[in-house]
Amino acid sequence: xxxxxxxxxxxxxxxxxxxxxxxxxxxxxxxxxxxxxxxxxxxxxxxxxxxxxxxxxxxxxxxxxxxxxxxxxxxxxxxxxxxxxxxxxxxxxxxxxxxxxxxxxxxxxxxxxxxxxxxxxxxxxxxxxxxxxxxxxxxxxxxxxxxxxxxxxxxxxxxxxxxxxxxxxxxxxxxxxxxxxxxxxxxxxxxxxxxxxxxxxxxxxxxxxxxxxxxxxxxxxxxxxxxxxxxxxxxxxxxxxxxxxxxxxx
Amino acid sequence: xxxxxxxxxxxxxxxxxxxxxxxxxxxxxxxxxxxxxxxxxxxxxxxxxxxxxxxxxxxxxxxxxxxxxxxxxxxxxxxxxxxxxxxxxxxxxxxxxxxxxxxxxxxxxxxxxxxxxxxxxxxxxxxxxxxxxxxxxxxxxxxxxxxxxxxxxxxxxxxxxxxxxxxxxxxxxxxxxxxxxxxxxxxxxxxxxxxxxxxxxxxxxxxxxxxxxxxxxxxxxxxxxxxxxxxxxxxxxxxxxxxxxxxxxxxxxxxxxxxxxxxxxxxxxxxxxxxxxxxxxxxxxxxxxxxxxxxxxxxxxxxxxxxxxxxxxxxxxxxxxxxxxxxxxxxxxxxxxxxxxxxxxxxxxxxxxxxxxxxxxxxxxxxxxxxxxxxxxxxxxxxxxxxxxxxxxxxxxxxxxxxxxxxxxxxxxxxxxxxxxxxxxxxxxxxxxxxxxxxxxxxxxxxxxxxxxxxxxxxxxxxxxxxxxxxxxxxxxxxxxxx
Numbered sequence: 254x255x256x257x258x259x260x261x262x263x264x265x266x267x268x269x270x271x272x273x274x275x276x277x278x279x280x281x282x283x284x285x286x287x288x289x290x291x292x293x294x295x296x297x298x299x300x301x302x303x304x305x306x307x308x309x310x311x312x313x314x315x316x317x318x319x320x321x322x323x324x325x326x327x328x329x330x331x332x333x334x335x336x337x338x339x340x341x342x343x344x345x346x347x348x349x350x351x352x353x354x355x356x357x358x359x360x361x362x363x364x365x366x367x368x369x370x371x372x373x374x375x376x377x378x379x380x381x382x383x384x385x386x387x388x389x390x391x392x393x394x395x396x397x398x399x400x401x402x403x404x405x406x407x408x409x410x411x412x413x414x415x416x417x418x419x420x421x422x423x424x425x426x427x428x429x430x431x432x433x434x435x436x437x438x439x440x441x442x443x444x445x446x447x448x449x450x451x452x453x454x455x456x457x458x459x460x461x462x463x464x465x466x467x468x469x470x471x472x473x474x475x476x477x478x479x480x481x482x483x484x485x486x487x488x489x490x491x492x493x494x495x496x497x498x499x500x501x502x503x
Numbered sequence: 504x505x506x507x508x509x510x511x512x513x514x515x516x517x518x519x520x521x522x523x524x525x526x527x528x529x530x531x532x533x534x535x536x537x538x539x540x541x542x543x544x545x546x547x548x549x550x551x552x553x554x555x556x557x558x559x560x561x562x563x564x565x566x567x568x569x570x571x572x573x574x575x576x577x578x579x580x581x582x583x584x585x586x587x588x589x590x591x592x593x594x595x596x597x598x599x600x601x602x603x604x605x606x607x608x609x610x611x612x613x614x615x616x617x618x619x620x621x622x623x624x625x626x627x628x629x630x631x632x633x634x635x636x637x638x639x640x641x642x643x644x645x646x647x648x649x650x651x652x653x654x655x656x657x658x659x660x661x662x663x664x665x666x667x668x669x670x671x672x673x674x675x676x677x678x679x680x681x682x683x684x685x686x687x688x689x690x691x692x693x694x695x696x697x698x699x700x701x702x703x704x705x706x707x708x709x710x711x712x713x714x715x716x717x718x719x720x721x722x723x724x725x726x727x728x729x730x731x732x733x734x735x736x737x738x739x740x741x742x743x744x745x746x747x748x749x750x751x752x753x754x755x756x757x758x759x760x761x762x763x764x765x766x767x768x769x770x771x772x773x774x775x776x777x778x779x780x781x782x783x784x785x786x787x788x789x790x791x792x793x794x795x796x797x798x799x800x801x802x803x804x805x806x807x808x809x810x811x812x813x814x815x816x817x818x819x820x821x822x823x824x825x826x827x828x829x830x831x832x833x834x835x836x837x838x839x840x841x842x843x844x845x846x847x848x849x850x851x852x853x854x855x856x857x858x859x860x861x862x863x864x865x866x867x868x869x870x871x872x873x874x875x876x877x878x879x880x881x882x883x884x885x886x887x888x889x890x891x892x893x894x895x896x897x898x899x900x901x902x903x904x905x906x907x908x909x910x911x912x913x914x915x916x917x918x919x920x921x922x923x924x925x926x927x928x929x930x931x932x933x934x935x936x937x938x939x940x941x942x943x944x945x946x947x948x949x950x951x952x953x954x955x956x957x958x959x960x961x962x963x964x965x966x967x968x969x970x971x972x973x974x975x976x977x978x979x980x981x982x983x984x985x986x
Contacts, residue, residue, distance in 0.1 A: 301941050325940035341938040345956030354952055355942035362943065411942065
């Protein structure tokens with residue numbers, strides 16, 4: 254599904270990613286961990302196609318197609334979804350209106366007509382129940398005055414609505430209390446299938462108790478310095494990141 | 504033959520005089536020669552078969568206008584029009600310009616299509632000859648019948664001057680006097696036509712006035728005069744303008760709108776203004792210098808809602824004179840400027856009565872190299888005990904070359920007044936755009952979404968059907984504003 258080869262990226266001429274190699278197959282869950290400033294969020298943004306980030310070397314393939322030249326919305330149309338670490342406020346635009354616009358934009362890109370209102374309502378009801386979202390929540394302005402938990406739940410709600418091929422969850426666990434974490438993780442697990450893939454970016458092992466990864470990668474200084482199974486996450490939880498840094502610097 | 508000077512003699516003499524001055528043949532033709540003087544004013548009045556008092560009223564306005572100076576205080580810059588280079592009368596319903604839609608500017612047709620305007624309407628709007636549409640004729644007839652049964656008068660101001668001169672005479676100029684300002688004086692002297700509306704006591708107008716006449720509204724002239732009178736306890740919602748782009752050749756538009764809400768009456772006045780804004784380099788476009796004012800008697804309410812997206816230069820302050828106790832004035836505005844457009848718009852809320860209340864919500868959106876100013880006055884007079892005002896002025900900027908300005912004036916002469924003013928300025932952020940992009944929404948659509956969200960409080964005040972069109976209009980107005 255996703256193949257990243259020797260990816261170098263910089264922002265404002267500062268190199269952040271320095272040669273990432275990663276392959277994610279359909280049906281897999283990958284966790285990317287690492288200390289602050291290691292380039293985790295940058296990697297997510299680069300895959301999603303944020304313009305400020307310049308790919309200086311290497312390639313990103315989605316289903317064998319080089320997506321480097323594609324605009325962010327075109328990548329989204331191809332099934333890439335990013336759950337933002339800090340979801341953005343859009344005052345005056347309701348959660349419902351936003352997701353409706355997004356769904357119809359994706360349908361249009363596929364040559365489909367707008368989703369009929371009846372189907373849209375049904376889908377919204379179904380997915381909001383899955384994430385235990387209150388109906389009143391749906392009429393609120395997007396992310397405006399939302400608590401940390403509400404923001405993250407709304408991200409996963411959008412993911413559930415859009416049914417992406419590749420979902421990247423950037424620090425989805427930050428700002429969540431344990432109940433919200435369980436709901437969000439449940440939602441992600443229910444959406445998981447053999448046809449899609451998930452990349453979980455996280456600082457802590459906590460989320461991985463709920464969304465169990467097939468592979469864990471450690472990102473440090475813009476490179477993946479260690480990969481392993483889910484037990485690697487436990488090891489990191491116990492020992493912290495210092496031993497990794499030492500290994501790399503040795 | 505008696506020596507008594509009869510009316511017939513007068514008429515005869517007038518005719519001869521007109522002829523002497525060289526206007527006789529011109530009156531017969533559809534367009535007057537350029538220039539403005541007393542004879543032109545008289546000729547307009549004569550052409551429209553107006554009563555003598557009306558001719559005098561116009562002349563009084565003209566004489567005042569001659570002594571006035573074009574205002575320069577607004578935050579707009581333009582080459583002043585040469586008032587002697589304009590023709591002040593063009594017969595309405597002149598012949599169609601084109602025989603078929605194929606001859607019309609394709610860009611204009613594309614915009615019509617985006618707005619979802621029917622083929623027949625497109626023809627009418629772009630001045631193409633068309634057959635009578637059975638449907639719209641029958642709708643219009645039913646419409647007039649329903650209004651007639653309720654005693655509502657809704658017609659052109661020319662017709663009103665013929666059919667109901669006493670009403671026009673009683674109210675015209677009572678809210679916006681002839682000498683009110685330079686453009687109002689000009690309008691009073693030369694206005695060509697406009698609308699008149701009278702709602703009798705206690706009648707609730709059963710429909711939004713003028714929705715069904717959208718097509719007919721499109722061709723209105725450059726000096727429009729509107730007079731709306733809501734008698735005691737009545738209600739009317741009036742829609743003005745057209746979402747369709749108007750490629751008017753007239754550069755100067757100076758309209759006057761007067762609203763009178765008597766005791767316990769309510770008037771809702773909604774405008775969508777989409778005159779030609781000029782091209783992307785700032786060439787051409789309409790100068791829109793409008794005076795709109797409403798008078799509220801006891802317990803009355805007037806709401807102005809406007810969506811201003813067109814014109815090269817806009818100078819417009821729909822205002823409320825809250826004369827009666829407990830009266831309410833509201834102003835909801837969205838003003839969009841793009842490319843080289845300039846808008847200086849806002850409102851005046853004049854609190855005279857006790858317990859009067861006003862609300863101002865202004866949303867300015869600037870893009871390109873445009874300048875967008877909000878200018879508002881809240882005035883509390885000494886007798887206006889317990890007056891309240893809430894003002895909110897929000898500006899949204901797109902790009903780094905446009906400007907947003909807020910000029911709030913507050914004059915309070917009564918200690919019991921309570922006034923609140925809030926103002927914000929924000930910029931559409933790259934993060935917001937990326938967030939939308941990531942969800943599959945392209946940048947153009949993302950901007951439309953953000954702008955609509957920003958304008959929501961005002962869009963919500965528009966009648967449903969109008970609101971949908973206005974939303975589309977915002978999108979189209981801002982197209983190409985982000986590289």
